[in-house]
Amino acid sequence: MxxxxxxxxxxxxxxxxxxxxxxxxxxxxxxxxxxxxxxxxxxxLDPAAMTGNDAVSIIVNLYDSLVELDPTNLSNVLPGAAKSWEISEDGKLITFHLQEGAKFHSGNPLTAEDFAWSMKRLLNLNMAQATTWKSYGFTADNVEKMIRATDPLTIEIELPKPTDPKLVIYSLATLGSGSILDRATVMQHEKNGDWGNGWLTTNEAGSGxxxxxxxxxxxxxxxxxxxxxxxxxxxxxxxxxxxxxxxxxxxxxxxxxxxxxxxxxxxxxxxxxxxxxxIVIDDVSKGTIYYVAMSLKEPHFANPKVREAVRSLIDYDGINKTIMPGYGLYHQRPIQKGMSATLPDPGYKLDVARAKTLLAEAGYPDGFTTTLRVLADPPFINIATSVQSTLAQAGINAKIMSGTGNQVYGAMRDRQFDMLVGRGGGGVDPHPHSSLRSIAYNPDNSDAAKLTNFQGWRTSFYDQQLNELIDQALVEKDQEKQKQMYIEVQNRYDALYPAILPISQMVDSVVVRxxxxxxxxxxxxxxxxxxxxxxx
Incomplete structure (x- = not known):
């Protein structure tokens, strides 16, 4: 061999x-x-439809965004296609002033109208990248009114509902969905009302x-x-x-x-x-987390006692000691490490006896059979193998279904899965809401909402009080009060036996000559x- x-x-x-x-x-x-x-x-390669970090790393070199984040200090916002910006005193309006003389690859001038149209396109297509902007209150119906060009070099973004304007600016810098598209070029390739999506899947219309x-x-x-x-x-x-x-x-x-x-x-x-x-090894700490997820559409996992049992059937210590070095750091909270609002890890550990008791109380004394989707790549498949083994100790027979990102996360976006080992979360912005928005927040649990970029929505995990707490914390201007509210959010999240169980926070090792x-x-x-x- x-x-x-x-x-x-x-x-x-x-x-x-x-x-x-x-x-x-x-x-x-x-x-x-x-x-x-x-x-x-x-x-x-369509900024409105892309998913995953791999696409973002390419998109940002083909397109310009209004602003960028300093890689060495994430709270430092740098100019992009916008040379300057200001926030109104009431925090409801952000005004950007564009660079002069910027052009798209086609030779067309880059204008404020192109940015406004790009955001209109994003909300109308309603694909993966629209999710974050919908959480800020933007819709296909109001985007033209709320995001507008007042002249060729000035953009106004009026916030449809109370939110922290700094977070909106961070999102423009980090998500890739704020990429500015060449409207004229895209619409030359529009077919059957698709806003040029078919063409942009394998082409680009940027200014990068x-x-x-x-x-x-x-x-x-x-x-x-x-x-x-x-x-x-x-x-x-x-x-x-x-x-x-x-x-x-x-x-x-x-x-x-x-x-x-x-x-x-x-x-x-x-x-x-x-x-x-x-060779130089760059270890980059990221805000995304590795997790085990359960779908509440699946009757077993709709029962909170079953979710609590699963939480006791993960060998957090073993996974982080033997699998995650070089991939991630031990972490069990929905808010990323390093923030003042992040609570210490709760210390969940593998406890088969407790899990068996909980499963019996839930009506499954002999366990049950389910499926566990996972990417075929390390460390995902290694985590899944460990989870499969410890689930089996309490009678949960989880059949591993490995595949590509589209097969795994595609099923999750369609809400067609039982269990899943994945990696996600916001965490790219220096704000607790970035993590919570992706992992815990779910303002509309209907299938029609299609909040596909929110892992909380994908799992059908919904709690109105939790959503309200997250909304309230976001707009609280007193930093100490805001911190306490985020602590309350984390405590409630744990008490609900959530559908997404954080295991480790991502570390990305890049090898460079x-x-x-x-x-x-x-x-x-x-x-x-x-x-x-x-x-x-």
Whole structure:
């Protein structure tokens, strides 16, 4: 078996090497940046429809947003297509002033009307990325009134309901859904009222530092420098993203210098590279969490005693000690680590005896059978295997169903799952609401609401009092009172035996060749490549 595996790895590596624009063992071209990554979850390049961090990392280099967040200080908002902005005294109106002379890749001028139309399109399409904006009160019916261009270089965003305007600005910077689209170009490709969605799935209409050359799903995505960019031109001529799922192949390629940056590498391979003087490991702490989720549409999990039993059937200590090093840090709260409002971990542990008692009280003394969806990649599949084993100790027979992101998260977005091991949450914004909005908040539990970017909605977990507490905390201006309200939110969330059980907070290890300069991986995955270059 060892010989077969070695040959398989060698053949795969040689195949990948021949696909790259270099020879085996040669350095990548000085004017090109080669990134190896798993693109299984890259399903669409439409900013309104994209899901997952992989898409965001590409979108932000093809499109401009009004603002950006400083990767070294997330509370520091930086100019983007907007050179300045102000918030009204009552906090209900945000006014942005755009850069002069910015152009789309088509040559069309970038205007305030393009941004307003992009947001109108987002709300009318009502796809994944509309969810956050709907939570702020924007709808397809009111977006034209609330987000408006007062002249070609001025945008006003009037908040439909009370919220923290800083959070809206953070969302524009981190979500990718605030990307500014070239209205004229998109509508040239509109078919049957789809707002150009079909075309934008594999094309782009941005103004960013790079233009899309080609995207072949699960193979390669290539973008070239926009030589008419309104800022300084990008420092590399071309960026090539290669679909690479084998960690050993990624390791071999970056060791040889055939790729410059590698993401999604397994922890053992990352550890093996730490002694290489030509390699730098960037450990990026992110706000997203690894979790076990249950659907309350499934009758077993609609029972809170069953959810409490499942909470006692996870080996949190074992998972975090043996599986998560390099992937995540022990965490059991819905608000990310490091915030003043985040409570200490409650200390849930594996307790099979208690779980059996709870299942018997719920009417399942012999357990039951269910399914557990999970990505086939580590650490997800490893977590799922551990959870499957400990569930079985109390009689819950969970059949693992592994698959791609669309098969796993697609079923979750459609509310067609039983259990799931996943990763999600907001956490990219320096605000507790970012995490709660994604994990716990669910203002409308109807299927028709389609709040698909909220994990709470996906699980059908709904509590009116919890929603009201989250809403009230968001608009509380007294920081100490707001902190206490977020503490109350966390305590109520735990008391409800929630549908999403946090296990670990994400750590993303990015492997970079030492001669790559000014590559700063962003905690929100909005990593900008315009300033990256090679020093040789």
């Amino acid at each position: 060892k010989i077969k595996w070695t040959l398989r790895t060698l053949c795969l590596s040689l195949l990948l090497a021949t696909a790259l624009p270099t020879t085996v063992g040669a350095k990548t071209p000085n004017d090109q940046l080669i990134v190896g990554m798993n693109m299984n979850n890259l399903l669409s 530092p790079f233009k899309l050359d080609v995207w072949q799903a699960k193979d390669v995505l290539r973008m070239s420098r926009n030589d008419d960019y309104w800022r300084d031109d990008a420092k590399v001529k071309r960026v090539i993203f290669r679909h690479m799922t084998e960690s050993q192949a990624l390791r071999l390629m970056i060791e040889k210098g055939d790729i410059d940056i590698a993401t999604g590498m397994s922890v053992p391979d990352i550890n093996a590279l730490k002694s290489d003087p030509q 030492k001669d790559i300069i000014d590559y700063i991986p962003h905690p929100s995955s909005t990593t900008h490549l315009r300033s990256v270059y090679k020093q040789r």
